[in-house]
Amino acid sequence: MLGFSVALQPGVLWYAVLGCVVGTLVGVLPGIGPLAGISILLPVTYGLDATKAIVMLAGIYYGSQYGGSTTSILMRIPGEASSVMTCIDGYAMAQKGRAGAALCIAAVGSFIAGTFGVIMLTLVAPPLANFALRFGPPEYTALLVLGLIFLAYMSSTSLVRTLLMASVGLLLGTIGIDVMTGHFRYSFDIKELGDGIGIVPVAVGLFGLGEILSRASKDATGQVIRPKLRELLPSREEWRQSRMPIARGTVLGFLIGIVPGSAHIISSFLSYAIEKRISKHPEEFGKGAVAGVAGPESANNSASTGAFVPMLALGIPTGPVTAVLIAALMLHGIPAGPTLVNDHPQVFWGFVASMYVGNLVLLALNLPLVGMFVNLLRIRYYYLYPLIIMFCIIGVYEVNNSIIDVWIMLIMGVAGYLLRKFDFDPAPLVLGLVITPTFELSLRQSLVMSSGDWFIFFQRPISATLFACSAILLLLAAYSMISRRDWRAKLAEVDAADKG
Secondary structure (H helix, E strand, O other): OHHHHHHOOHHHHHHHHHHHHHHHHHHHOOOOHHHHHHHHHHHHHHHOOHHHHHHHHHHHHHHHHHHHHHHHHHHOOOOOHHHHHHHHHHHHHHHOOOHHHHHHHHHHHHHHHHHHHHHHHHHHHHHHHHHHOOOOHHHHHHHHHHHHHHHHHHOOOOHHHHHHHHHHHHHHHOOEEOOOOOOEEOOOOOHHHHHOOOHHHHHHHHHHHHHHHHHOOOOOOOOOOOOOHHHOOOOHHHHHHHHHHHHHHHHHHHHHHOOOOOHHHHHHHHHHHHHHHHOOOHHHOOOOOOHHHHHHHHHHHHHHHHOHHHHHHHOOOOOHHHHHHHHHHHHOOOOOOOOHHHHOHHHHHHHHHHHHHHHHHHHHHHOOOHHHHHHHHHOOHHHHHHHHHHHHHHHHHHHHOOHHHHHHHHHHHHHHHHHHHOOOOOHHHHHHHHHHHHHHHHHHHHHHHOOOOOOHHHHOHHHHHHHHHHHHHHHHHHHHHHHHHHHHHHHHHHHHHHHO
């Protein structure tokens, strides 16, 4: 009741709707994605209160999951990474004249999955937060280490590259005033760096400017299949075929979502694989199977909501998007974690209730207005990108009225472009930067508690268990790397024998 009393206030409701609309646009426009969209608009929230800010940014996140399906189905261009699997059968359905049915199934599946995810978030997050209140500094240190290693283990790039990026983020996070001694560190006598490198310019630079620089040479406009409003309703048989895939994708997505990593992407791939495996007609997949649209779309929306559980209850980012959302809360002086439910109930429950409202708004947006959103695909990027860059610069400057932040954003933009060119994922860098204050403080408090004895982490059952899990993940990653090398060596021997 507290949540709905907050979420239904006209001001909060307006920002929830605005976030959903912007999220849909971000999802529809190929190459931008929710991370770049949230990063670009993060400075805009500086003048808002924490509830409105987090509600709007979260609306962009789960709104992009809806919007990404539009271009996947109508153009076979994934508007968002998690919509890659929807391209396969969604576009095939569109070519058969069932574009409207595919869009409707994707929207309804997303609505059901998103609503289920919010209900589970309502039930799971508060007890998990109460359990986490038992955590002391050693447990928090171990939990953050496990989160980083798990993210690296689940990453699409190599474990070593991901951990390297996270380490760079941790190092950048140490710039500024030492939290325990008050001394300046690594600031090069630049007073503006006393508070450290801001998360806003880094996120906007890496994901906003960096994404634009890497995509600027690509023009994604092309032939668009335009569905008619009267063709939006699927047939009774299509509803029947989509029912169980939506249910399976919803549950699977939420379970994957609470695990650190690119959950919404992993869940859509896994859902598609499961649907194809258990289908009585697997030969239809790739040729317009309804389950190939319903399952992945439900899974990625449910996973997006599930990712908020560890973020709100534990203060642990499960991916770069939740890291930026935690940064948004920190920007407004509110720490994400176990104390959020009790200390800031209006923010927590207002945010949860706004997601119920947001799912209804997105269902209303993504069916009747699909024709309007499709027209955005006709905008050439050489008009769109300069406007986005202008908003990036103005937004970053407005946060602290600091030209240093603008320079940091520009440097990070170039760095983001180079990292993409050399196949490095910049997301762990932001994760490292976001968790550095909590990680450093908990680590140093732990060592103060034990008079410098590192064995304190293995003397406490919870922290010892978490570190053991981290060690197991590293061993599994090492085993997988060795196995891949062995296979490559065997393949090389076979090729050499064939040539001989």
